[in-house]
Amino acid sequence: MNLERDLALEMLRRMLRIRLFEEATIELFHAGELPAMVHLSIGQEAAIAGACLATTADDYMTGNHRSHGHPIAKGARLDRLMAELLGKAGGVCKGKGGSMHLADFSVGSLGESGIVGSAIPVAVGAGLAADVLGNGLVALCFFGDGAANEGVLHESMNLAAVWKLPVVFFCENNGWAVSVRAGELTSVEDISVRATGYGMPGVTVDGQDPVATYEAVSAAVARARRGEGPSLVEAKTYRFHEHAYGLRVKNSYRDQSEVDVWRQERDPIDLFRRRLLDEGLADEAAVEALDSEVRAEVAAAVEFARDSPYPEPEEAYRDLYYVEGAST
Numbered sequence: 241m242n243l244e245r246d247l248a249l250e251m252l253r254r255m256l257r258i259r260l261f262e263e264a265t266i267e268l269f270h271a272g273e274l275p276a277m278v279h280l281s282i283g284q285e286a287a288i289a290g291a292c293l294a295t296t297a298d299d300y301m302t303g304n305h306r307s308h309g310h311p312i313a314k315g316a317r318l319d320r321l322m323a324e325l326l327g328k329a330g331g332v333c334k335g336k337g338g339s340m341h342l343a344d345f346s347v348g349s350l351g352e353s354g355i356v357g358s359a360i361p362v363a364v365g366a367g368l369a370a371d372v373l374g375n376g377l378v379a380l381c382f383f384g385d386g387a388a389n390e391g392v393l394h395e396s397m398n399l400a401a402v403w404k405l406p407v408v409f410f411c412e413n414n415g416w417a418v419s420v421r422a423g424e425l426t427s428v429e430d431i432s433v434r435a436t437g438y439g440m441p442g443v444t445v446d447g448q449d450p451v452a453t454y455e456a457v458s459a460a461v462a463r464a465r466r467g468e469g470p471s472l473v474e475a476k477t478y479r480f481h482e483h484a485y486g487l488r489v490k491n492s493y494r495d496q497s498e499v500d501v502w503r504q505e506r507d508p509i510d511l512f513r514r515r516l517l518d519e520g521l522a523d524e525a526a527v528e529a530l531d532s533e534v535r536a537e538v539a540a541a542v543e544f545a546r547d548s549p550y551p552e553p554e555e556a557y558r559d560l561y562y563v564e565g566a567s568t
């Protein structure tokens with residue numbers, strides 16, 4: 241692909257936003273300001289940024305417990321996301337969702353979820369809505385290799401294929417489900433081959449390359465918009481931190497040398513920065529300026545989150561699903 245400078249810089253910007261936003265959450269965690277553990281996407285930024293940039297801000301998107309990268313890459317405001325992590329009223333969900341339950345409808349982000357696999361049928365529902373409304377929108381559905389073994393994914397892929405719904409199933413295969421290696425739980429090497437069983441195209445790409453995920457998702461989005469139905473894209477990637485930062489799972493399940501190789505040789509941001517410089521798409525000054533811009537954006541987001549008040553106690557009773565007269 242002949243990479244254009246603007247798109248390339250936007251890919252780098254969104255990857256940096258995820259990386260620096262999440263590094264700030266680590267600091268907040270250690271300072272005792274973050275009330276819970278967080279599942280970090282550090283290491284997986286290229287997969288997410290490339291996929292989201294292949295959609296428009298109106299297209300729908302659902303995610304999972306590894307939850308910050310998806311709305312960030314979809315274009316959500318960092319300040320309101322950070323406020324949500326701190327449980328503040330200025331957060332995208334008024335401080336009532338927290339890290340694992342981010343949603344920002346203004347950029348098509350329908351929600352993340354701590355229940356593994358639970359947002360997958362939501363994406364299919366969004367695809368059905370787009371089909372019925374004829375609005376031309378597509379639903380991008382993120383899930384992990386662990387979720388790929390949940391029955392709900394298979395039911396969802398089948399239904400989306402039968403009804404030719406505009407859904408892009410996107411598997412972030414980071415090789416591990418908490419402490420279990422993907423190969424111990426999954427019957428195939430490439431999860432994308434499962435697409436054949438549902439009569440849809442499936443492809444595996446390098447998840448450390450945002451251009452690879454952008455191209456694969458662009459093709460899937462184009463097919464979906466033509467009314468030809470869903471696709472499955474698998475990105476092989478790696479999470480650099482423990483399953484959840486602050487959970488203190490013993491890291492003995494994977495060799496430190498494995499982590500070191502990915503961090504040192506397969507860091508998506510390092511690789512892409514080098515590519516931009518090598519291909520003359522940006523010079524050192526442009527790359528450094530982008531880094532400073534995103535650092536300032538993240539610092540402002542932390543300040544906004546700190547300054548935002550906690551929600552009033554009555555907020556706990558608002559935004560609930562309640563049916564008048566239903567038995568309890």
Ligand SMILES: Cc1ncc(C[n+]2csc(CCOP(=O)(O)OP(=O)(O)O)c2C)c(N)n1
Pocket residue numbers: 305306354355356357383384385386387388414416417418483
């Ligand atoms: C239905 C359900 N089962 C189990 C869990 C516990 N759990 C949380 S994350 C996770 C692993 C998910 O692995 P994967 O889908 O590969 O995503 P990753 O964490 O690697 O990004 C499990 C089993 C859960 N939250 N929900």
